[in-house]
Amino acid sequence: MTVLIEQLLQQRIGMDIRSVGRQTLQRVLSAELQKFSCNLADYQHQLPVSEPMWTSLVEAMVVPETWFFRYPESFRLVAELASHLLTRQSSARLAVLCLPCSTGEEPYSLAITLMQQGYQPNQFQIDALDINTKVLAQAEQGLFRDYSFRGCPAGLKERYFTARGGQYQIHPDLRQSVSFRYGNLLDSSTLPQKKYHLVFCRNLLIYFDQNTQQSAVRQLRQLMLPDGYLFSGPAETGAFLKAGMTSLTQRDSFAFANPQEKNRQTAVAKPLLVAVSGSALNKSTRTVAKPAGHRQKPGRTEVLPQAVPVKKNTGLLEDIEQQANQGQLTQALALCQQALTELGPSARLFYVWGLLSDSLDQKGNAEMYYRKALYIEPLHTQALKQLTALLRAQNDHAAAERFEQRLTPRK
Numbered sequence: 001m002t003v004l005i006e007q008l009l010q011q012r013i014g015m016d017i018r019s020v021g022r023q024t025l026q027r028v029l030s031a032e033l034q035k036f037s038c039n040l041a042d043y044q045h046q047l048p049v050s051e052p053m054w055t056s057l058v059e060a061m062v063v064p065e066t067w068f069f070r071y072p073e074s075f076r077l078v079a080e081l082a083s084h085l086l087t088r089q090s091s092a093r094l095a096v097l098c099l100p101c102s103t104g105e106e107p108y109s110l111a112i113t114l115m116q117q118g119y120q121p122n123q124f125q126i127d128a129l130d131i132n133t134k135v136l137a138q139a140e141q142g143l144f145r146d147y148s149f150r151g152c153p154a155g156l157k158e159r160y161f162t163a164r165g166g167q168y169q170i171h172p173d174l175r176q177s178v179s180f181r182y183g184n185l186l187d188s189s190t191l192p193q194k195k196y197h198l199v200f201c202r203n204l205l206i207y208f209d210q211n212t213q214q215s216a217v218r219q220l221r222q223l224m225l226p227d228g229y230l231f232s233g234p235a236e237t238g239a240f241l242k243a244g245m246t247s248l249t250q251r252d253s254f255a256f257a258n259p260q261e262k263n264r265q266t267a268v269a270k271p272l273l274v275a276v277s278g279s280a281l282n283k284s285t286r287t288v289a290k291p292a293g294h295r296q297k298p299g300r301t302e303v304l305p306q307a308v309p310v311k312k313n314t315g316l317l318e319d320i321e322q323q324a325n326q327g328q329l330t331q332a333l334a335l336c337q338q339a340l341t342e343l344g345p346s347a348r349l350f351y352v353w354g355l356l357s358d359s360l361d362q363k364g365n366a367e368m369y370y371r372k373a374l375y376i377e378p379l380h381t382q383a384l385k386q387l388t389a390l391l392r393a394q395n396d397h398a399a400a401e402r403f404e405q406r407l408t409p410r411k
């Protein structure tokens, strides 16, 4: 019945209907038919050529979920990378792309991060794009409710916002440091013609099928400077690894570089880890970065250490985590069943199993293993975060909320 509409969503904005669920489409469609006072046949006929109908459908179907300083580790990494990039660039202006930006919390978090590092607004430019014009208008207004600040560092609201009628208005200098505009990642004619030091593309590829994900990754790489960095969402790392990008991530920052930049020199103070997604690693078994020597190149100051796995012991779980850490996802996944048979169930095993499934786009399995991890260890923070992100991506906000509540310390 709705095949044509599903195809249009897939072709134009990359949406794989399974990622949001056909029930969501049914619910949205009945509201749209009412809104435009037509039956399904007329609607399907008009939709491809009607701008208002198409815009309204997109706005109702896409998930604008976002908040300030989502995945805080990535912003810590941005703070470190920014100084390194600025010292290396003669232009001295950091170019940052945030696509999709939704209601603006993410690009404003980037602006706050850079300002906290002492950068003046004229030293960076943040371009923030989204396909949904409604959320762009909200982002431009810069007015936020408490909900947008969940999990934020204390004092953030007071320092960078002004209270206004129960909401919070972003300060004008921050507002002006971000340019918002329409952009569809799958339509290059709507995208900027420049290249960026930092590209944030988080929680968009989860809605795409695998082919569309790969076109999106190609497009994103076009938008990166050769020595730039790209930040993904936790459930999207697999698409970038599959495309041959190098994971340059500190724990939970989900950052990537172009492959030729694997051994790039950086001025980042702490050693970076080459890892699947950081979160696959347990502190006691994470890889330890070891300096790979100093090849001096003009304008570059310090070598990015190559990760050298250090085995604490020869256990199967450590092997799985090491392989995950080295990007050998399929091999690591294959060992999980063996680990279950030999070692029995544990939250640690189910968590990494979930994460590997997630990275390999096996969303059903990922959900099942995260739930198993939480059955054994109900407050396993990483499993809670991953499962919440996965459920939100599937539009199951009620379930996501239930798990998210466990992350909030009880008073």
Ligand SMILES: C[S@@+](CC[C@H](N)C(=O)[O-])C[C@H]1O[C@@H](n2cnc3c(N)ncnc32)[C@H](O)[C@@H]1O
Residues within 6 Å of the ligand: 012, 013, 014, 062, 063, 064, 065, 066, 067, 070, 099, 100, 101, 102, 103, 106, 129, 130, 131, 132, 135, 183, 184, 185, 186, 201, 202, 203, 204, 233
């Ligand atoms: C879940 S939000 C992610 C926001 C933010 N990046 C974050 O992770 O917090 C997804 C956003 O993607 C936007 N979007 C969906 N399809 C898109 C496309 N093809 N191009 C650009 N933006 C798109 C939606 O409008 C929505 O605002």
